[in-house]
Amino acid sequence: MDGQSILFGVLSVGGGLLSYRYAYRLTKLGEQFDSIGSQTRWHEVEPTDWNVLLTKLFGLFFVAMGLYYAVGPYLAS
Numbered sequence: 312m313d314g315q316s317i318l319f320g321v322l323s324v325g326g327g328l329l330s331y332r333y334a335y336r337l338t339k340l341g342e343q344f345d346s347i348g349s350q351t352r353w354h355e356v357e358p359t360d361w362n363v364l365l366t367k368l369f370g371l372f373f374v375a376m377g378l379y380y381a382v383g384p385y386l387a388s
Contacts, residue, residue, distance in 0.1 A: 313384075320381025327373030334366040 330337065338358035346356045 316380045316384070320377040320379070323373045323377030324381060327370045327377060330370030330373065331367050334363050334370060338363045338366050
């Protein structure tokens with residue numbers, strides 16, 4: 312059981328939960344950055360549903376990976 316892998320797991324769980332919780336806001340921020348240089352104003356851009364869903368799925372993936380690294384060594388022994 313390595314301390315670095317447990318720390319990585321805990322940080323992955325935290326980041327994944329934040330990514331899942333704020334998926335719409337994160338995706339909207341990305342769309343706003345993408346609109347730089349276009350005629351569309353920042354407050355007018357909206358993320359697509361599939362992009363928000365993909366962000367949530369990546370968040371859940373990081374939660375699962377983090378649990379594997381943080382809790383997995385305790386379950387295996």
